[in-house]
Every structure is written in structure tokens, then in C-alpha cells.
Amino acid sequence: MKLLRVGTAGAERPALLDAQGTLRDLSGLVDDIDGALLADDEALGRIRAAGAAGELPVLDATGLRVGPPVGRIGKVVCIGLNYHDHARETGSAAPAEPVVFFKAADTVVGPYDTVLVPRGSTKTDWEVELAVVVGRTARYLESAEEGLAHVAGYAVAHDVSEREFQMDRGGTWDKGKNCETFNPLGPWLVTADEVPDPQALGLRLWVNGEPKQDGTTADQIFPVGEVVRYVSQFMVLHPGDVINTGTPAGVAFGQPEPKPYLRAGDVVELEIDGLGRQRQELKPA
Structure with a gap:
């Protein structure tokens, strides 16, 4: 999967870039792309399943800032x-x-x-x-x-x-x-x-x-x-x-x-x- 965070600095929302290059909104499934998510195999599995099923809302990428793909980095x-x-x-x-x-x-x-x-x-x-x-x-x-x-x-x-x-x-x-x-x-x-x-x-x-x-x-x-x-x-x-x-x-x-x-x-x-x-x-x- 290609996971990313989009939006203004400090207020990014989680997203997925699907296999067709379409930006998909993950905010209905997870709060952020961070260490807690990356350690949660069940949550990652839900993202994979929803992405494969085409169930995630499309995000309009026009003018949308791309932030760092990981939030709340410890070190x-x-x-x-x-x-x-x-x-x-x-x-x-x-x-x-x-x-x-x-x-x-x-x-x-x-x-x-x-x-x-x-x-x-x-x-x-x-x-x-x-x-x-x-x-x-x-x-x-x-x-x-x-x-x-x-x-x-x-x-x-x-x-x-x-x-x-x-x-x-x-x-x-x-x-x-x-x-x-x-x-x-x-x-x-x-x-x-x-x-x-x-x-x-x-x-x-x-x-x-x-x-x-x-x-x-x-x-x-x-x-x-x-x-x-x-x-x-x-x-x-x-x-x-x-x-x-x-x-x-x-x-x-x-x-x-x-x-x-x-x-x-x-x-x-x-x-x-x-x-x-x-x-x-x-x-x-």
C-alpha cells in the first residue's frame, strides 16, 4: 500500500493512493498514519480490504498539500x-x-x-x-x-x-x-x-x-x-x-x-x- 497524509501542516488527514493512482480518504477508518496504526495489523488489514473493494471515498488532490507520510514521529x-x-x-x-x-x-x-x-x-x-x-x-x-x-x-x-x-x-x-x-x-x-x-x-x-x-x-x-x-x-x-x-x-x-x-x-x-x-x-x- 501507498499511505500518505494530506492537508495543511499540523492538520493532515490520512489517505491511500490506490493501484490506479486515485487518492482515497482514510479518515473514516483511521485517525492518522502513525506508529499506533503501523503496529496494528488488524487496522492495516481493514485499510487493505477497503482499498481493494473500492469502498474508500475519493479525495480531490487539486491544490492539496502532501505532508510527511508518518505523523507523531518519535525519533x-x-x-x-x-x-x-x-x-x-x-x-x-x-x-x-x-x-x-x-x-x-x-x-x-x-x-x-x-x-x-x-x-x-x-x-x-x-x-x-x-x-x-x-x-x-x-x-x-x-x-x-x-x-x-x-x-x-x-x-x-x-x-x-x-x-x-x-x-x-x-x-x-x-x-x-x-x-x-x-x-x-x-x-x-x-x-x-x-x-x-x-x-x-x-x-x-x-x-x-x-x-x-x-x-x-x-x-x-x-x-x-x-x-x-x-x-x-x-x-x-x-x-x-x-x-x-x-x-x-x-x-x-x-x-x-x-x-x-x-x-x-x-x-x-x-x-x-x-x-x-x-x-x-x-x-x-
Whole structure:
């Protein structure tokens, strides 16, 4: 299923994009697309049955904002340097264990929302990423297979970063990763049953129409199931939590000087096979 949330920010309603590409209203069945729903197999089954039977009301998508496909996100866990080609372009050795950092949940915005260039920024960068949405509580998982079994679905994420704040201002990466609007998510949450192999997905990103990233999740150093297993050794993952699993080569930071960092007025578009496409215009904060 392709689940999404539409409407003004903070007042989104749950919806389903059916197999014919028609937007369907889920508000008569569920309150929201969130961790409580994703952990409820019975509720998900009702959505599947109603969608298959054509019983859901049609929503007019004209002018309708698409919000993040998951509401009330508890935490956004991010994995750095998780593609062989991205490690090479940044001159870094492949890590022996996943590099883990966080984004605040309030950095998450819709897939077509404006991204704000922070005040004083000179090194705002792009990163297309596969986002994993947790569907079952995960703690101390023992195998990558268990990790995959705890995934509710997948989405496109844009892990926007400010490299000066991240690298040159002291401390950890948090300052360069948590600026407002720095995690567009969506347009859809595609349930795990529709993504049989998360290690066979193409990821692409364009800036002002120019191709910048063109990679595949087959190049991940730590695959999705192992990432979920690993993270569960250090924290409890709850339904509705999001894991951004890293970016392939092609970011501005990895390019020769002068590096083509983003500026207000730029337009970024990104997509992942089967998971949809995003588009953001950048504006000054």
C-alpha cells in the first residue's frame, strides 16, 4: 500500500493512493498514519480490504498539500557514510560499524515543502536517502532478518545538511543536521510487502535539473536489516520511528572546489524507485 497524509501542516488527514493512482480518504477508518496504526495489523488489514473493494471515498488532490507520510514521529535515526561510493568521494574509510546520529523529529516536513537555507549558511548540501519506518518495537534484535521483519515500510528522505555547521563549528554533527525543514519525507509510506528487496532500489537527485546523484541501495555498506538490528542494540526503536539509511555519492561536499552548495532559489528534485518523487525550492530562513 501507498499511505500518505494530506492537508495543511499540523492538520493532515490520512489517505491511500490506490493501484490506479486515485487518492482515497482514510479518515473514516483511521485517525492518522502513525506508529499506533503501523503496529496494528488488524487496522492495516481493514485499510487493505477497503482499498481493494473500492469502498474508500475519493479525495480531490487539486491544490492539496502532501505532508510527511508518518505523523507523531518519535525519533529520526540517521546512518552516515553508508555507501561505498560516498565514503570514497569524501576520502573516508568504510566504517567498521554504522555511524549513528540523530535528527530531531521536528525537522521533518512534506516532500514538496520549502527548504530553508539557514542564516549564515554557505555550505547547505543535498542527500537523497532511503528512509525506513519502524512497524514493531525493536530491542536487542539478533539478526538482520529480524531487523527486516520489524520494518513497516519505506519512503524517500532528503537529509539536508549544512557542512560548515556540521564539520567546522565544533562538537558533533548535530548543528549541521537539525536546521528547520532539513528532512523532507515522502510523498508516500510504501508498505514493506511492496518492497521485496530494499537492496535493489535506485536513488537519484537533481539540482536545477542537473543530475547530481544516481546510486543504488545495493552499494550500502550496511544493508537495511543489519542497520535495524544494529541500532536496536543501543536504543529501543518504536513503531513510527524513522531511520535514514545514508546517501550515495554525488553530494556537493564530495565535489571539487568550488563546491556547488545550495543557495536560495535552487530547486532540488529526488526520487527512489517505487517510492515516489520529491521537489523542494530553497528559500532564505
